Amino acid sequence: MRNQKLxxxxxxxxxxxxxxxxxxxxxxxxxxxxxxxxxxxxxxxLESLPDPANLPIxxxxxxxxxxxxxxxxxEAASEPKVKATLKRYEPTVVARKLGGVPVLDIKPRGWQxxxxxxxxxxxGAYVYYSARSRLVSSVPAADATGLRVISIDYTVAPIGxxxxxxxxxxxxxxxxxxxxxxxxxxxxxxxxxxGGLAAGSVLKMRDKGLGVPAAVVLWSPWADITNRGDSxxxxxxxxxxxxxxxxxxxxxxxxxxxxxxKHPYVSPVYGDYTKGFPPTLIQGGTREIFLSHFVRLYRxxxxxxxxxxxxxxxGMPHVFQIRPEMAxxxxxxxxxxxxxxxxxxxxxx
Numbered sequence: 001m002r003n004q005k006l007x008x009x010x011x012x013x014x015x016x017x018x019x020x021x022x023x024x025x026x027x028x029x030x031x032x033x034x035x036x037x038x039x040x041x042x043x044x045x046l047e048s049l050p051d052p053a054n055l056p057i058x059x060x061x062x063x064x065x066x067x068x069x070x071x072x073x074x075e076a077a078s079e080p081k082v083k084a085t086l087k088r089y090e091p092t093v094v095a096r097k098l099g100g101v102p103v104l105d106i107k108p109r110g111w112q113x114x115x116x117x118x119x120x121x122x123x124g125a126y127v128y129y130s131a132r133s134r135l136v137s138s139v140p141a142a143d144a145t146g147l148r149v150i151s152i153d154y155t156v157a158p159i160g161x162x163x164x165x166x167x168x169x170x171x172x173x174x175x176x177x178x179x180x181x182x183x184x185x186x187x188x189x190x191x192x193x194x195g196g197l198a199a200g201s202v203l204k205m206r207d208k209g210l211g212v213p214a215a216v217v218l219w220s221p222w223a224d225i226t227n228r229g230d231s232x233x234x235x236x237x238x239x240x241x242x243x244x245x246x247x248x249x250x251x252x253x254x255x256x257x258x259x260x261x262k263h264p265y266v267s268p269v270y271g272d273y274t275k276g277f278p279p280t281l282i283q284g285g286t287r288e289i290f291l292s293h294f295v296r297l298y299r300x301x302x303x304x305x306x307x308x309x310x311x312x313x314x315g316m317p318h319v320f321q322i323r324p325e326m327a328x329x330x331x332x333x334x335x336x337x338x339x340x341x342x343x344x345x346x347x348x349x
Contacts, residue, residue: 041329061253078133099175123192125251184348195221199268229292273304285316
């Protein structure tokens with residue numbers, strides 16, 4: 001009975017907070033006031049979100065059984081949206097391994113054979129989701145860009161610490177190169193924690209003398225897991241998705257020890273970009289505590305005289321691009337078009 005209650009709580013939490021949303025508060029009022037500058041689709045979605053203060057706290061960093069239950073619940077809660085995504089976009093999805101790392105090899109509907117590949121690192125605070133459950137992000141990205149996408153099924157924390165996970169990303173790039181792909185034909189994208197992982201892994205590739213991909217696209221990157229920056233203060237009570245101390249901090253501690261949380265491969269805002277970095281597109285919304293991450297990462301790359309584009313959307317919540325409820329919103333459509341154009345410009349001819 002106790003285990004059943006724990007699993008039920010985990011399932012409720014997974015369905016509520018991990019970028020899905022269950023509905024408005026019992027009073028029928030939105031958690032926070034929604035600006036009238038957003039689209040009707042965005043307004044409807046934002047008004048449906050519950051107050052994250054009412055959601056269960058995440059497991060402690062070292063609670064392996066707790067994380068396992070929560071991960072399994074999140075996977076189960078995601079499956080209906082995965083199936084809806086596959087039905088809508090009709091991609092070809094094949095499970096395989098690259099460089100010894102499990103991946104999903106995704107080809108969009110009508111894919112034209114090409115050497116160009118977009119590597120994808122999924123989000124989930126490093127502790128949730130899989131390449132399967134995050135098909136809700138990788139498949140729309142493939143459809144919008146026309147690119148074959150390789151989504152990495154990396155080892156989530158607490159078992160997957162940052163050293164292991166970044167090595168898995170490098171292993172996938174090595175596997176693609178072994179198959180004959182050139183770095184000029186490869187790009188990487190990631191949402192939330194996957195954005196931080198993408199940027200950190202590219203820094204690691206560069207520092208190890210392995211070269212770098214042609215372009216980087218980051219959706220709402222969790223670029224500083226120490227939760228520093230102005231928006232961590234100013235938007236603390238306006239973030240509609242989670243509460244840092246009750247949720248993300250526990251994921252951060254599961255992924256990296258406190259002494260490592262400012263390491264550039266963990267929190268890429270602290271990276272040295274004067275040694276070079278690929279052209280980078282950073283997208284995000286103004287209604288998320290990560291807003292300062294986007295600005296600081298942009299400033300770090302741009303200040304090193306490397307190409308960076310900061311593409312912000314008014315009133316948008318965390319990783320709005322991957323939310324099925326907002327797939328047809330003009331904000332999502334604009335962001336996808338921007339991403340597609342950016343990758344078309346920077347991938348090799």
